[in-house]
Amino acid sequence: MSAIDRINNDIVLIVDDVPENLALLHDALDESGYTVLVATNGESALTRARQSLPDVILLDAMMPGMDGFEVARRLKADFATHHIPIVFMTGLTETEHVLAAFAAGGADYVTKPIRPQEVLARIAAHMQNARQMKQARTALDAFGQATVAIRAADGKLVWQTPLARRLLHDYFATTRDETPPRLLEWIRDAETARREGREISQLLVADGSRRLLSSFHDQTGDEEWLVVLREEDHASAIETLITAFRLTSKEAEVLYWVTQGKTSPDIGIILGSSPRTVNKHLEHVFEKMGVETRTAAAGLAMNRLRSSTRLDAGGGGD
DSSP, X not given: OOHHHHHHHOEEEEEOSOHHHHHXXXXXXXXXXXXXXXXXXXXXXXXXXXXXXXXXXXXXXOOSSSOHHHHHHHHHHSTTTXXXXXXXXXXXOSHHHHHHHHHTTOSEEXXXXXXXXXXXXXXXXXXXXXXXXXXXXXXXXXXXXXXXXXXXXXOOEEEEOHHHHHHHHHHHOOOSSOOOHHHHHHHHHHHHHHHTTOOOOOEEEEETTEEEEEEEEEEOTTSEEEEEEEEEEHHHHHHHHHHHHTOOHHHHHHHHHHHTTOOHHHHHHHHTOOHHHHHHHHHHHHHHHTOSSHHHHHHHHHHHHHHXXXXXXXXXXX
């Protein structure tokens, strides 16, 4: 990768109150092709980090006023900046200070006096990891994979793709980067089902003619739950049922609303038909599906819709 490419993509924020340290690090990083930003105190570091979202932060541990440990804690508590790797710079090599750096959210540390080549090597390693994470999230959205990661320990929303952020806002009315309570409750139920070897049901949230399906994808090595969100409307679900069971459009509509827990009178109101007509359609549905009850028909239909969702989410098919 050329220096020009890296200037366009890789940003390092240096936070230090000593001008000599800033100059030494700035020159070394700049010569290596990084875009370099600087901050001389904790408050300006937080502001600069939120504004520019650097790929890596070099953070002095001991500064007057707000020290580096507090800066790191605030960065990690902010959804916009919590993913940024922090490399602490400190002359404190005692065990408690090293532990404090990691406890505050640091990914690494270097000791003073600063050795530019060591810093460059550490930055390169963390930059590569940050770049891979960014590419992975971009790729997920590019393929329509609205994905969120939820920390298992406390249910905190760790990261989400832009498409997932929009869907969470649209269906759960989230105003902040938080895990919707209904989604979190379902995730915990899904995790329990996984541990007990039971089938994991999808979460379905309806909004007018649209609906959102949530699929549980186990845990990552970092103890995070992964959930894939997929939006569809009633029309696409009905089309799936038509194809799967060779139903007429009206039969598929009736079956779809049966999967939504609607009674025959309810379906009659929705479709502008009498309950008797709805039941007549259901008789044809049962015959074509080879079942005898509404429950059995709904179960088969939901399994087919879930299967369709998994195939679409995985990008595969027949």
